[in-house]
Amino acid sequence: MIRYPNGKTYQSKQTNGGMSHQKSIYSNRGMTLEEDLNETNEFYRIHGIAVVHKKPTPVQIVNVDYPKRSAAVIKEAYFKQASTTDYNGVYKGRYLDFEAKETKNKTSFPLQNFHEHQIDHMKQVVKQNGICFVILMFSTLQEIYLFEAKFLFPYWDQITTGGRKSIPKTDVEKQGHFIQFGLHPRIDYIKIIDKLYF
Amino acid sequence: MIRYPNGKTYQSKQTNGGMSHQKSIYSNRGMTLEEDLNETNEFYRIHGIAVVHKKPTPVQIVNVDYPKRSAAVIKEAYFKQASTTDYNGVYKGRYLDFEAKETKNKTSFPLQNFHEHQIDHMKQVVKQNGICFVILMFSTLQEIYLFEAKFLFPYWDQITTGGRKSIPKTDVEKQGHFIQFGLHPRIDYIKIIDKLYF
Structure with a gap:
């Protein structure tokens, strides 16, 4: 262990250097959107x-093996389609519900990223007065937006009448809310929810 | 198809006869608590x-096989312990969260049915002003109660100070809320929640 004259170790200085750490996260994050949201939710909890x-x-x-003296092993199983969104929980008593998606596109967010049953679920949640939104990540641009479900529905519904199959980036910017990446939490969506609903 | 003089079919008369159907459900239900709750939630939706x-x-x-021209097969996987309760959702904007457990005991509800992390999760939800409760089924007696999480915590916490490891049935009756089995929905817990919180 290397020590400076003031007694601090070389290592502790490096990890304390918020700026350089932050820089490396911003420039080449190497994190997935899911990991970022898990870290964020853990921070909130x-x-x-x-x-x-x-x-x-x-x-x-489909098939589970129960070996003697050890844990049950699932030997055959299949992925099922989810009937809801991926994330839900509670904030100040209110129900929160959201889905997170990313695209490499730079000019629009493709709606194929969503499934009919997810949209149906979100519509049910909105009717029940839940707080429902999507987290949209433009991964190439490294930009994240919170986009309320009520604004997503018209874009989804227009597909069935032959409309475009994506949300223009300019609309995401106008109707959505830009979320600045942070260190802790990484994706502070509650800050936006707090402004919009409380 | 057998028809009565009035034109109604024999079959439709049978399925319309709520009473006989109801009777068979009450006397020998053959349903699991989970199935009953799934039906109830579907009814609500x-x-x-x-x-x-x-x-x-x-x-x-752990291991997934991707055969050509067919669905991915999970070849090795293990059951993980859940970090939350089993059920959650939204009612009139408020966050709902609950766990359902059953016992064959007639005089008390054993607390071993719950796990530390589930109680921790319920405490977090209550702090966040969510509506949190447990559905307790005395399966031998065919009785179901809604028991608010805030009343469960003292019983759980007393275990660590050498207290009893179950809730006396008389306490469940006093502090909890009896839910009468129904046809549709089968376990109408929202009726209780509506009285308690709205």
Whole structure:
């Protein structure tokens, strides 16, 4: 261990250097949107801000082996399509529900990223007065937006009448809310929700 | 198809006869608590009353096979312990969260049915002002109660100070709310929630 004259270790200085760490996250994050949201939700839970979890991947279990003296092993199972969005939880008593998607596109967000049953679920949640939105990430641009479900529905519904199959980036910017990447939490969506609903 | 003189079919008369159907459900239900709750939640969703889903069983996927021209097969996976309760959703904008458990005991409800992390999760939800409760079924007696999480915590916490490891049935009756089995929905817990919170 290398020590400076003031007694601080070389290592602790490096990890304390917020700026350089932040820089490396911003320039080449190497994180997935899911990991960022998991970290964010954990931050919210630890600090008593909100309780939000990602739902487990739904799996249809067909065959399970129960070996003696060890854990059950699932030997055959299939991925099922989820009937809801991926994330839900509670903030100040209100129900939160959202889906997170990313695109490499730079000028629009493709709606094929969503499934009919997810949109149906979001419509049910909005009717029940839940707070429902999507987190849209333009991964090439490294930009993230919170986009309320009520603004998503018209774009989705126009597809059936022959309309375009994506949301123009300019519309995402106008109707959505830009979320600045942070260190802790990484994607502070509650800040936006707080402004919009409380 | 057999027809009565009035034109009604024999079959339709049978399925319309609520009483006999109801009787058979009450006397020998042959349904699991989970099935009853799934039916109840589906009823709520279809009628726009509430949006509540059971979370998928969490599974740690280790090995997946991707055969040509057919669906991916999970070849090795393990059951993980859930970090939350099984059910959550939204009712009139408020966050709902609950766990359902059953016992064959007649005089008390054993607390071993719950896990530490589930109680921790429920405490977080209550702090966040979510509506949190457990559905307790005494399966031998065919009695179901809604028991608010805030009343469950003292019983749980007393275990660590050497207290009893179950809730006396008389306490469940006093602090909890009896739910009468129904046909549709089968376990109308929203009726209780509506009285308690709205």
